[in-house]
Amino acid sequence: MTEDPTFPRPQLRRADWRDLSGTWDFAYDDQNIWRSPAEVTFDRRITVPFPPESPASGVHDTDFHAVVWYRCRVPLRGPERPVAGERRLLLHFGAVDYRASVWVNGQLVAEHEGGHTPFSADISAVAGDAPALDVVVRAEDDPHDLSQPRGKQDWKQEPHVIWYHRTTGIWQPVWLEWVPDVHLTALRWTPDPDRKEVRLQLRLVTPPPSGWRTRVTLRLRGDLLAEQTVALTGRDASLTLSLAHAAGTYDKDELLWSPRFPNLIDALIEVIRPDGQVSDTVYSYAGLRSVEVSDGRFLLNGVPYFLRLVLAQNYWPESHLAAPSPDHLRREVELAKELGFNGVRIHQKIEDPRFLYWCDRLGLVVWGEAANAFLFTSDAQERLTREWLEALRRDVSHPCIVAWVPLNESWGVPNLERDPAQRHFVKGLYHLTRSLDFTRPVVANDGWEHVAGNILGIHDYALNAEVLRERYGSHEQIERTFASVQPHFRNIFTDGHHRSDEAVMLTEFGGLSIRPQNDEQWWGYATVGSAEALLSAYDTLVSAVLSSDVLMGFCYTQLTDTAQETNGLLRADRTPKVDPAQLRAINRRPARSVPGDIVQDIHHDAQERAGTLGRRTLSAEPAPS
Known part of the structure; x- marks a missing residue:
């Protein structure tokens, strides 16, 4: 099976699926009076998966609507109908914001809470011999509930400061999938470059009968790396596949995953019946790489690595949190790379x-961040924790993700310094995340008031490069900053926490805008008069960060203009404000804190010259699949 970049679940792919995106019936339930599909009066049409607030949906209504309904009729051909004991039919939702109920052919089949994470339903029984599926979705998304994880979605009528139009209801793909009666439901890859092996944990929908097996085949660019078959004795199975033989055949840069060399190991996982027939076939991939923090250094594959990140809202004017198309998701990755960044910090969003x-395929590291609530209540704690666990389970196998960020700038824990309960919650999220994934560092509360974490992320929008040098140039200067400076008027540490062996990074800075016109809506940290001035200011700020003896990375605010927040390096339509080549040259200067950093950039440039990165001219047009 060839790669399919449109498949909504890239690391557990099957050939037999159908995208349900397109025109659905739609209705508002502002009085919250309808309780079943039969009561609903559908009086509108909407294009799924775009939120009704967005122009792309065809509705484009940004008013307050807490409850919405969807309906879609899906004809089924004979071979697509489920067969008892042989073939099942699953209905998948990538994300529905915030609380969803789903009926199929009049029967409730699923309920889910969490606006950024997926859920599924086995609809075989309700589909039966019916000629079609009548799918109805009720989504409830209270715009005024600030204990609900919402990220950058505004609770006011119009976007203000750094918050944007809301995203209600369905905003990621809805799709059908046909699977055998005994099939895989989850995979988890854990790479171990030191031992030259990868571990695969898999789960079946149900414990199989005696005699069933699974066979896993790994290939790199078509060449066989490893193959292993084990007996299935329950729902869960674990395999450790040795790559020691391959490690002796390939150079390190041909086998390990990194932004410079994004090598992916293709995987075929088969579930085999006792008679030798294959019941289920799944296609996946893994990346062999390690990431850790040790003695104040960020290490990728055991080598100090300087992170050059850009803050990415991944928000489009025409479709809001939803991407306008799958091609736009690829283009967003290409844009960040073309500007010379080696990673993105996805901000207040669990991305598609x-x-x-x-990011895995083209080579871009990612900080995976939760969408936070704004109040601290028991409901808020439970909601964020539940959704964060679902995000970890969904994304843990992506090699591009090199850090987890459950909280940003004390959002949802606004009294962190004075409330021990809030501090325990932050520490609990850190330890829970590390217990579920010990292979990545965790930034428990990025930017402010650190009480736990492997990386000290600092947000500092000082606009004078000399101030940044004085604050972060050396170990002594950073210790003085920790003790006596409050960047952005917030303490860096609280509850007696202090730096031990954490890596220090400037994870938000810059935020420069070109001075707006008189009638232009604008919010930002500072303005400059022209594109030339923007490039010059960017140069001086980044140069100051790169000159530090201590900092192991930066994250510039931000990649694109987003609504009224016009401090992007690109406009909202993804066209550049300044020459991309000049930005790229600035971003690729060596970092003083990482010896040999310039060598990494030279290798990267050589790879681009060889044509292996697939770079294209910067433009607003999406890349072809």
Whole structure:
């Protein structure tokens, strides 16, 4: 099976699926009076998966609507109908914001809470011999509930400061999938470059009968790396596949995953019946790489690595949190790379898995961040924790993700310094995340008031490069900053926390805008008068960060203009404000804190000259699949 960048779940792919995107019936339920599909009066049409607030949906209504309904009729051909004991039919939702109920042919089949994470339903029984599926979705998304994880979605009528139009209801793909009666439901890849092996944990929908097996085949660019068959004795199975033989055949840069060399190991996983017939066939991939923090250094594959990140809202004017098309997800990755960044910090959004696929495939590291609530209540704690666990389970196998960020700038824990309960919650999220994934560092509360974490992420929008040098130039200067400076008027540490062996990074800075016209809506940290001035200011700020003896990375605010927040390096339509080549040259200067950093950039340039990165001219047009 060839790669399919449109498949909504890239690391567990099957050939037999159908995208349900397109025109659906739609209705508002502002009085919250309808309780079943039979009561609903559908009086509108909407294009799924675009939120009704967006122009792309065809509705484009940004008013407050807490409850919405969807309906779609899906004809089924004979071979597509489920067969008891042989073939099942699954209905998948990539994300529905925020609380969803789903009926098929009049029967409730699924309920889910969490606006950024997927859920599914086995609809075989309700589909039966019916000629079609009548799919109805009710989505509830209270715009005024600030204990609900919402990220950058505004609770006011019009976007203000750094918040944007809301995203209600369906905003990621809806799709059908046909699977055998005994099939895989989850995979988890854990790479171990030191031992030259990868571990695969898999789960079946149900414990299989005696005699069933699974066979896993790994290939790199078509060449066989490893193959292993094990007996299936329950729902869960674990395999460790040795790559020691391959490690002796390939150079390190041909086998390990990194942004410079995004090598992916293709995987075929088969579930085999006792008679030798294959019941289920799944296509996946893994990346062999390690990431850790040790003695104040960020290490990728055991080598100090300087992170050059850009803050990415991944928000489009025409479709809001939803991407306008799968091609736009690829283009967003290409844009960041073309500007010379080696990674993105996805901000207050759990991004579409297809975006992570392109980061894996093209080579861009990612900080995976939760969408936070704004109040601290028991409901808020439970909601964020539940959704964060679902995000970890969904995305843990993507090699591009090199750090987890459950909280940003004390959002949802606004009294962190004075409330021990809030501090325990932050520490609990850190330890819970590390217990579920010990292979990545965790930034428990990025930017402010650190009480736990492997990386000290600092947000500092000082606009004088000399101020940045004085604050972060050396170990002594950073210790003085920790003790006596409050960047952005917030303490860096609280609850007696202090730096031990964490890596220090400037994870938000810059935020420069070109001075707006008189009638232009604008919010930002500072303005400059022209594109030339923007490039010059960017140069001086980044140069100051790169001159530090201590900093192991930066994250510039931000990649694109987003609504009224016009401090992007690109406009909202993804056209550049300054020469991309000049930005790229600035971003690729060596970092003083990482010896040999310039060698990495030279290798990267050589790879581009060889044509292996697939770079294209910067433009607003999406890349072809």
